[in-house]
Amino acid sequence: MLKVILPDEYSFCFGVERALELAKKHMNDGELFDTLGEIIHNPHVVKEFEKKGIKVIKKPEESKKRKILIRSHGVPPDVIEKIKSLKKEIIDATCPFVKHAHESAKKLVEEGYFLVIVGKKEHPEVIGIQGYAHGKGCVVLKREEVSKLHLRGKKVGIVSQTTMLLSNVQEVVNAILLQNPKEVRYINTRCSTTERRQNATRELAKKVDVMVIVGGRHSSNTNRLYEIAKEYAPRAYFIESYKELKPEWFLNAKVVGVTGGASTPKVDVLKVKETIEKISQGGK
Ligand code: SF4
Incomplete structure (x- = not known):
């Protein structure tokens, strides 16, 4: 047989469990809220939440509720500011691993490194990480893309999207080293x-x-x-x-x-x- x-x-990983628990806790307390993007990438779970009145919104301005939940992927700091300016409360379900990536990107840029984020440009998590770098640096997914960067003599700081394959990150780091930068600092932000x-x-x-x-x-x-x-x-x-x-x-x-x-x-x-x-x- x-x-x-x-x-x-x-x-579910711990970050997703945590986001769902936070959402359920607020629902049990009778508090309705919207989620900025789907709470998790799962159509069945999203539908269940919708049935209970939890709407998925694309922008904070779309929300008619008092609270907005930020999912485990996190958001850039300007989105947090926008929610605050709308006088709405934040239920922050950003995964601690993603927060570590935010802090690492911010620190590297503040210390004068040119930031390279290894990940998918259009992924919400990467958009959030780049936001903490104040628009500085760039996003690359494959080693071939590194050849377009001019890194010789520069201080280069590297972080990655939390779900990147180790081999993928290694290939990008090796391609960066081949360009003879002045210094390379890699912070492991993989989960x-x-x-x-x-x-x-x-x-x-x-x-x-x-x-x-x-x-x-x-x-x-x-x-x-x-x-x-x-x-x-x-x-x-x-x-x-x-x-x-x-x-x-x-x-x-x-x-x-x-x-x-x-x-x-x-x-x-x-x-x-x-x-x-x-x-x-x-x-x-
Ligand atoms: S970073 Fe890891 S633990 Fe956090 S939500 Fe993503 S997969 Fe889950």
């Missing part, structure tokens, strides 16, 4: 939870025939898990729900690995596991 294996951690999950996914993917990654398509950390799984597992799939599973994915498979991202509810991963087991017994 087909065996389905889960790693030790396969669901340890992400690192543990990436390592566990790598180890699991090495020993299974098929790997299934469960999570929201917009979730950066879940996308990274999928990239790792693809490298090691002969067959890897990324799904949001058990409904997307296809029996042909598991033909002749003996062992399947299943894991979820930091914003994937436990119940979604367990439902995928259960469905794969049913498929292996001839049903769905």
Whole structure:
């Protein structure tokens, strides 16, 4: 019979748990609020919140409520100022790992380093980190992009998006070193939870025939898990729900690995596991 294996951690990370707990606490106290962006990258969870009157807004000005929740990704300081100027209260669910990235970026710029953020320009977390650098420095995702920078003789400070792959960050750091800067200072702002999950996914993917990654398509950390799984597992799939599973994915498979991202509810991963087991017994 087909065996389905889960790693030790396969669901909400501590930053997401913390954001959801803060939101629930305020809801239980009868306080309605809006969230600046989706509270987590998971459509089912966002829908549940919406049913309870918690609206997702894109800008603080859109809110008609007294409080605004800042999700675990954090926001740039000018957004905090904007909320305050609107006389609204902030429920701050910024993850402590993200706060560390904010503080590190700010410190490096204040100390005169040219800041390089390794990450995705358009990701809300990166926009927040760059805000703390007061618009200074730049964002690069791949080592090829470093060649466009002129770093010879400069003091270069480096931080990264919390969910970046270590190998990706290393490649960018090495490309920066090749430009002969005067000094390079790297502050590790990768999140340890992400690192543990990436390592566990790598180890699991090495020993299974098929790997299934469960999570929201917009979730950066879940996308990274999928990239790792693809490298090691002969067959890897990324799904949001058990409904997307296809029996042909598991033909002749003996062992399947299943894991979820930091914003994937436990119940979604367990439902995928259960469905794969049913498929292996001839049903769905
Ligand atoms: S993945 Fe890491 S940085 Fe992001 S919210 Fe979770 S614990 Fe925080």
